[in-house]
Amino acid sequence: MTSIVLEGPIAELREQEIQLLFDIAEEIAKQGAEAEEDRQRLKLSASDLRDMFFMVVIVGEFNAGKSTFVNALLGDEILPTGITPTTEVIEIIRYGDKSKKPVMKEQDAIREWTHPNTGAPGVVIVDTPGTGSVFAKHERIAKQFLSRSDLVLFIMSAKKAFAQTEKLYLELARDYGKKIILIVNQIDLLDKQERKEVEAFVRQQISEMMNIEPPIFTVSAKQALQKRSGGLFSRNSGDDSGMDAIRSYLNQIFERIPPAKQKLIAQLDFADSMISKYRTKIDDRIQLIGADQAYVQELQEELQNQAARLAERLDITMQELQRVFDELRARGRKFIAANLTITRSLRAPDRNEIQEKFEKEVIGNAITQISDISEEYVNAVVDSSRRYWRSIIERLNKIEAVLEQEIGTPDAGSYAEQRAALQTAIAIADAELKTYREDSLAASLRDIFATNLSRFTTSITGLVVGIFALVLGISAAGPVTATAIGVIGTLVVGPALVAGGAAGTLLYWRKLRQDAYDELDARLQKLSESYRQALQDMTDRERTRLLQYGQEILSPVFSRIEVLSKRYQEQRAALIQLSSKSQKIRTELERIQVQVETTSEN
Ligand SMILES: Nc1nc2c(ncn2[C@@H]2O[C@H](COP(=O)(O)OP(=O)(O)OP(=O)(O)O)[C@@H](O)[C@H]2O)c(=O)[nH]1
Numbered sequence: 001m002t003s004i005v006l007e008g009p010i011a012e013l014r015e016q017e018i019q020l021l022f023d024i025a026e027e028i029a030k031q032g033a034e035a036e037e038d039r040q041r042l043k044l045s046a047s048d049l050r051d052m053f054f055m056v057v058i059v060g061e062f063n064a065g066k067s068t069f070v071n072a073l074l075g076d077e078i079l080p081t082g083i084t085p086t087t088e089v090i091e092i093i094r095y096g097d098k099s100k101k102p103v104m105k106e107q108d109a110i111r112e113w114t115h116p117n118t119g120a121p122g123v124v125i126v127d128t129p130g131t132g133s134v135f136a137k138h139e140r141i142a143k144q145f146l147s148r149s150d151l152v153l154f155i156m157s158a159k160k161a162f163a164q165t166e167k168l169y170l171e172l173a174r175d176y177g178k179k180i181i182l183i184v185n186q187i188d189l190l191d192k193q194e195r196k197e198v199e200a201f202v203r204q205q206i207s208e209m210m211n212i213e214p215p216i217f218t219v220s221a222k223q224a225l226q227k228r229s230g231g232l233f234s235r236n237s238g239d240d241s242g243m244d245a246i247r248s249y250l251n252q253i254f255e256r257i258p259p260a261k262q263k264l265i266a267q268l269d270f271a272d273s274m275i276s277k278y279r280t281k282i283d284d285r286i287q288l289i290g291a292d293q294a295y296v297q298e299l300q301e302e303l304q305n306q307a308a309r310l311a312e313r314l315d316i317t318m319q320e321l322q323r324v325f326d327e328l329r330a331r332g333r334k335f336i337a338a339n340l341t342i343t344r345s346l347r348a349p350d351r352n353e354i355q356e357k358f359e360k361e362v363i364g365n366a367i368t369q370i371s372d373i374s375e376e377y378v379n380a381v382v383d384s385s386r387r388y389w390r391s392i393i394e395r396l397n398k399i400e401a402v403l404e405q406e407i408g409t410p411d412a413g414s415y416a417e418q419r420a421a422l423q424t425a426i427a428i429a430d431a432e433l434k435t436y437r438e439d440s441l442a443a444s445l446r447d448i449f450a451t452n453l454s455r456f457t458t459s460i461t462g463l464v465v466g467i468f469a470l471v472l473g474i475s476a477a478g479p480v481t482a483t484a485i486g487v488i489g490t491l492v493v494g495p496a497l498v499a500g501g502a503a504g505t506l507l508y509w510r511k512l513r514q515d516a517y518d519e520l521d522a523r524l525q526k527l528s529e530s531y532r533q534a535l536q537d538m539t540d541r542e543r544t545r546l547l548q549y550g551q552e553i554l555s556p557v558f559s560r561i562e563v564l565s566k567r568y569q570e571q572r573a574a575l576i577q578l579s580s581k582s583q584k585i586r587t588e589l590e591r592i593q594v595q596v597e598t599t600s601e602n
């Protein structure tokens with residue numbers, strides 16, 4: 001096999017470029033199966049760089065005249081041509097002795113020839129089965145050669161320009177960053193006017209559809225072949241087939257920059273196209289995951305806000321309750337001051353009358369107020385919790401929708417896990433939401449409050465009535481409550497009653513009232529405490545529920561998203577680094593003068 005031996009700086013650059021191609025292949029391996037094809041291409045490119053031949057690949061629709069064109073370039077009719085789909089294998093023509101027999105390779109998918117007219121040592125011409133032909137079984141290999149190519153000659157028939165499959169191959173070549181030359185063949189079948197029209201049409205189509213502007217040539221491969229002017233780079237054969245213009249263009253390409261350097265540049269272009277392809281992919285993912293993270297942040301903030309709102313709301317409620325209790329206290333004191341007096345005691349009031357009076361004047365509508373306020377709080381908590389859980393579910397669903405776009409990517413595995421975790425999170429949030437529907441929270445609190453209140457009413461009226469009964473000796477109205485006896489007994493009754501005398505009596509009554517005030521305060525304090533406690537407990541339970549959900553259910557979901565995001569950032573950084581390596585090689589490559597020596601080896 002003939003190959004180019006490189007020496008000096010360009011040999012060093014070749015090594016760097018081979019390394020770069022391998023590094024890219026390794027980096028994109030992280031993208032899993034979807035990158036497998038590209039990885040193979042990169043490795044092939046690297047090994048092509050070792051062989052160091054410049055590969056000119058001919059592609060186009062079947063019957064466009066590709067094989068005829070190659071024969072015309074060689075000035076030798078070695079490849080089969082015909083009006084039916086003809087080329088069945090990839091035909092590789094290397095530089096070398098023509099007398100060698102062609103060799104079949106790669107399970108008969110490739111046939112290798114040698115011919116002295118490939119143009120220069122190191123230049124290889126590759127003819128492919130036509131796109132859209134019955135031999136598309138070799139399509140995969142044809143595409144492989146397209147990706148390895150250093151120069152693509154795209155042949156179209158003047159009679160049938162721009163078939164669908166042609167467009168696909170052109171796009172592929174463009175996306176690989178290949179240098180493309182477009183050749184409109186069979187122009188002998190058109191008159192002068194038609195040629196112009198076809199050329200204009202092709203130029204317009206390729207610029208509009210592909211957004212590229214490759215050089216376009218028109219040719220009659222058939223006529224060129226008849227002239228038998230051989231050699232890729234032979235000039236001025238003097239035929240009017242259009243082949244001369246193509247040859248001189250190719251000559252220019254190689255004169256300006258020798259094949260070895262072109263090869264390095266072409267493969268560097270390919271490397272760059274791979275880097276940018278995967279950068280786009282990763283950037284897209286970073287954007288997606290960024291959306292996830294934004295939702296996640298919103299969720300976490302929402303969680304904090306919700307807890308803070310609960311605390312705030314509880315404060316306001318407690319203030320409202322306190323006002324009611326304060327009023328209750330003021331009325332209670334007034335009642336005691338007005339009724340627990342010597343004058344009043346002389347009138348010997350009826351026990352039921354006192355109880356009624358106390359309930360009417362002191363308790364009044366406090367019970368309704370208290371239960372209204374607390375009920376309002378419970379309802380507010382239930383409402384906002386409901387809203388909260390609904391918004392959690394909605395946001396989680398959004399994240400799930402984002403994740404769904406990621407299914408089928410190499411990270412599908414971790415996304416599947418992520419989704420499972422999310423679904424669990426959603427199910428739990430759903431269940432939480434349901435608990436409010438059953439309204440058990442409000443009901444249980446209402447029970448607690450009802451019990452508290454009735455206990456209070458009973459005990460405070462019992463206390464007051466008991467004091468009156470004991471002091472005024474109206475126990476005939478009914479039994480004095482044990483509580484009242486207990487309180488009064490230990491506090492004042494005994495010693496005061498014994499004291500006697502006018503001053504003693506006054507003192508006694510003052511002390512009695514003071515004790516009654518204290519007792520009222522203490523009981524109110526206890527009641528208000530029990531309210532605060534019940535509301536606080538409920539609020540705490542709610543907060544715990546939120547925080548626990550945050551820690552146990554949401555955190556794992558979030559941390560996985562963060563891990564993914566970090567991974568993507570790393571991948572992006574790695575690609576950026578590879579890109580700057582490539583840039584460095586390119587700069588070096590453009591600077592050096594290439595010393596090319598050729599040798600033959602086998
Ligand atoms: N008139 C005319 N016919 C041509 C020209 N070039 C090729 N042909 C004819 O077109 C037919 C197809 O040519 P091929 O070279 O086999 O075409 P191909 O693109 O290699 O076709 P596949 O191998 O099937 O993909 C043959 O009959 C050729 O003789 C040309 O410039 N003018």
Ligand SMILES: [Mg+2]
Binds near residue numbers: 080127129
């Ligand atoms: Mg052919």
